[in-house]
Amino acid sequence: xxxxxxxxxxxxxxxxxxxxxxxxxxxxxxxxxxxxxxxxxxxxxxxxxxxxxxxxxxxxxxxxxxxxxxxxxxxxxxxxxxxxxxxxxxxxxxxxxxxxxxxxxxxxxxxxxxxxxxxxxxxxxxxxxxxxxxxxxxxxxxxxxx
Amino acid sequence: xxxxxxxxxxxxxxxxxxxxxxxxxxxxxxxxxxxxxxxxxxxxxxxxxxxxxxxxxxxxxxxxxxxxxxxxxxxxxxxxxxxxxxxxxxxxxxxxxxxxxxxxxxxxxxxxxxxxxxxxxxxxxxxxxxxxxxxxxxxxxxxxxxxxxxxxxxxxxxxxxxxxxxxxxxxxxxxxxxxxxxxxxxxxxxxxxxxxxxxxxxxxxxxxxxxxxxxxxxxxxxxxxxxxxxxxxxxxxxxxxxxxxxxxxxxxxxxxxxxxxxxxxxxxxxxxxxxxxxxxxxxxxxxxxxxxxxxxxxxxxxxxxxxxxxxxxxxxxxxxxxx
Numbered sequence: 001x002x003x004x005x006x007x008x009x010x011x012x013x014x015x016x017x018x019x020x021x022x023x024x025x026x027x028x029x030x031x032x033x034x035x036x037x038x039x040x041x042x043x044x045x046x047x048x049x050x051x052x053x054x055x056x057x058x059x060x061x062x063x064x065x066x067x068x069x070x071x072x073x074x075x076x077x078x079x080x081x082x083x084x085x086x087x088x089x090x091x092x093x094x095x096x097x098x099x100x101x102x103x104x105x106x107x108x109x110x111x112x113x114x115x116x117x118x119x120x121x122x123x124x125x126x127x128x129x130x131x132x133x134x135x136x137x138x139x140x141x142x143x144x145x146x
Numbered sequence: 147x148x149x150x151x152x153x154x155x156x157x158x159x160x161x162x163x164x165x166x167x168x169x170x171x172x173x174x175x176x177x178x179x180x181x182x183x184x185x186x187x188x189x190x191x192x193x194x195x196x197x198x199x200x201x202x203x204x205x206x207x208x209x210x211x212x213x214x215x216x217x218x219x220x221x222x223x224x225x226x227x228x229x230x231x232x233x234x235x236x237x238x239x240x241x242x243x244x245x246x247x248x249x250x251x252x253x254x255x256x257x258x259x260x261x262x263x264x265x266x267x268x269x270x271x272x273x274x275x276x277x278x279x280x281x282x283x284x285x286x287x288x289x290x291x292x293x294x295x296x297x298x299x300x301x302x303x304x305x306x307x308x309x310x311x312x313x314x315x316x317x318x319x320x321x322x323x324x325x326x327x328x329x330x331x332x333x334x335x336x337x338x339x340x341x342x343x344x345x346x347x348x349x350x351x352x353x354x355x356x357x358x359x360x361x362x363x364x365x366x367x368x369x370x371x372x373x374x375x376x377x378x379x380x381x382x383x384x385x386x387x388x389x390x391x392x393x394x395x396x397x398x399x400x401x402x403x404x405x406x407x408x409x410x411x412x413x414x415x416x417x418x419x420x421x422x423x424x425x426x427x428x429x430x431x432x433x434x435x436x437x438x439x440x441x442x443x444x445x446x447x448x449x450x451x452x453x454x455x456x457x458x459x460x461x462x463x464x465x466x467x468x469x
Contacts, residue, residue, distance in 0.1 A: 001345070002388055004332035010387075011333070011341040014379045016298045078293025085295050101291035105284055108189050122292070 023085060030087025038064060061092060068093035072100040098122040149324040149357035155260040156316030157466075160425045161204045162418075163197050165279065165305025171404045173426045177204065180305065183280055191230065194223065194278040197307040198234040201274060205311050213238040217268035220258050222251040223276045224303070224417060225285060230276055240272070249343075249372050250326075250443030251275045251417040252308065253462040257323045259312045269313060276307035277416035286336070286448055299338035301374045301415035304403055308421035318429065319467040322358055326350035328445060328458040336451055340377015340400070340412060343442035346459035347373065347381055351440060352389040354463045366434040367395050371442035371461065372419040374400035374412035399423040417443075429468060437466045 002010070038060050045056040071077040077097050081088050088094055102121045106114035120127060161177050169179040178200060185193035198221075206213060219238070222245040223230040235242045247254045255273035262268040280290045282303040288294040312320070329346040347370050355362060362368070373381050378398040385391045399420040400413030420441045428434060441464075446457040 002331065002384070007331040007345065010383060011380055014376050015338065072291055075291065078291050081293040082296055098292065101289040104291050105289035
């Protein structure tokens with residue numbers, strides 16, 4: 001039998017290398033496109049609907065989350081995610097998608113035992129560590145600026 | 147006692163049902179296929195149970211048997227608590243042994259069933275296995291609709307169910323078998339199951355040949371389980387470097403189910419991959435007489451992988467003679 005180190009080398013030899021530059025460029029372009037569309041949405045809300053800036057941002061978030069969730073439910077989003085990867089996962093679209101896909105998976109296992117308890121299966125970490133880091137940043141802010 | 151010889155065990159009949167993606171793949175000769183992943187049921191799990199029941203019902207019907215004529219059913223699937231087989235079997239009054247060896251389950255079932263037949267403890271035994279891409283994805287990976295990123299080494303769990311009716315007569319003889327040991331060479335990548343299973347497959351083959359005092363050229367074909375395209379390359383090189391066995395007549399089930407344009411990365415996996423290819427391609431084509439099937443299983447648990455454990459692989463070999 002081979003030792004583990006030797007086997008690791010053998011496996012590595014046969015595993016195709018990932019094209020990181022290509023993934024980076026795709027993620028940058030797709031993520032940027034979503035940011036651009038969000039900004040267009042904000043501008044339209046301000047100019048045509050007379051919203052103030054903070055309200056327009058909140059509405060844009062809601063609209064993007066709704067569209068992403070709807071596309072997940074209609075079965076398009078997973079195919080796009082598997083192609084463009086981080087470009088769709090990192091923006092709010094990815095967060096919405098992770099919740100909707102969990103909800104779809106467990107909807108038949110009961111409202112409490114299935115959907116409810118698995119809703120944040122993937123998004124739970126984002127919420128938890130998001131809240132914790134926000135707390136510590138606020139503490140830092142108070143210490144620095146008083 | 148790793149290897150066993152059988153004199154009086156045959157696969158009398160078999161029945162296979164395959165999923166919607168498999169239907170459009172390389173093999174077009176399945177007994178039945180699914181048009182969608184629900185198979186007329188409300189959940190994917192129910193669909194998998196229905197697939198198993200379709201297989202058993204057809205095996206009984208085609209051989210004019212009642213469920214009371216079956217002395218034993220040996221089977222398993224991929225889900226926790228081998229739930230699919232357990233919930234399927236309650237429909238029948240057949241003594242039942244549930245087994246799990248991940249994707250090596252079918253070979254394990256053949257070996258256990260053969261022992262009962264060889265010792266004349268049973269006359270008709272059914273061995274069954276199934277897997278469903280979406281029930282497996284949900285349990286082992288991410289939610290179905292999440293569309294998690296797939297790597298070049300990822301395999302795709304095939305959908306289907308295959309059953310074999312074993313008896314003391316038939317056209318496919320189960321001649322001998324080797325029970326493999328679990329082998330862990332430090333792989334922990336759940337997206338590269340081929341690398342987990344390759345050393346186990348090589349180890350079992352070398353043990354099989356040694357125990358039965360055979361050369362690899364004895365076999366017309368060595369059909370490995372679901373190593374996939376990358377796992378197969380690792381396996382062949384490992385077999386040659388460690389055991390000095392040069393395997394020329396090799397086929398891997400993972401590479402024989404889907405077409406390249408179906409975007410399946412490294413190939414098919416799941417306990418049904420090997421029996422689907424064995425019965426619907428290898429035996430159907432009548433090209434090979436002496437076949438060694440080496441079913442490979444990655445015995446991984448998502449929980450233990452999260453706890454930083456490496457994954458053990460296993461492989462069982464069964465020698466078949468087609469008459």
